[in-house]
Amino acid sequence: MEATLFSSLPSSSSSQSYPFPLKSHFNNPFIIPVHTHSHLKSKPRTLTIRSAISRTKKEETVETVKQQLEDCYLLAGISYKGLTVKQFRQLRSQLPETTKLLVAKNNLVLKAIEGTKWEALKPCMKGMNAWLFVHSEEIPAALKPYRAFQKEKKLEENDFTGGVFEGKFYGPDEFKTLENLPTRAEIYAQFLGSLKGPASAVVGTIQAPARNLVMVLQAYVKKLEEEQGGSQ
The missing domain is CATH 3.30.70.1730 (Ribosomal protein L10, N-terminal RNA-binding domain)
Structure with a gap:
């Protein structure tokens, strides 16, 4: 920062003043440089963008x-x-x-x-x-x-x-x-085997876990549909 100072020196022989310019070049430590101030302003915005990206990734x-x-x-x-x-x-x-x-x-x-x-x-x-x-x-x-x-x-x-x-x-x-759950093929074979066996075998198959029973019935229905389709 450049400052021009003016001073008047008193004279013992006269009341006349003699103005003269004095120049002093110095940096004021209390003035924040423009580029630093700009950097501080942009930082919160950068953090906001990063937070938004992170939030978007989490949502995805x-x-x-x-x-x-x-x-x-x-x-x-x-x-x-x-x-x-x-x-x-x-x-x-x-x-x-x-x-x-x-x-x-x-x-x-x-x-x-x-x-x-x-x-x-x-x-x-x-x-x-x-x-x-x-x-x-x-x-x-x-x-x-x-x-x-x-x-x-x-x-x-x-x-x-x-x-x-x-x-x-x-x-x-x-x-x-x-x-160790049985496969669809194993359940299907088990059901067909029970149909050819005594009634107790069919009851045993029906009393199996719900998932197994559903798979058995689905497989049986599918087989019937295939047989009917082939006979037409």
């Missing part, structure tokens, strides 16, 4: 989870701590087309399942989870690829953390039940 994740839950038969958590990007790609390539693997934070998944039958998955909401969405009634076939991958890569620590099937929560120790 919640929406993706909700979409995956449509026509979903099983939702299971897998501990992915320590897994590499390469291993994730390998795992995804080995899964059936009806099974999707998604990495999402627990709080976002919890928000997506709130108020639905999938809320039973709450005990899984800790640690680092990848989420397996099974869009098929063939549950064992959907779980088998991960078990094989887990064994091949020696990933004992990366086990299922839990899952929900038909509104019921299955802990890590109960996954064998899901992995």
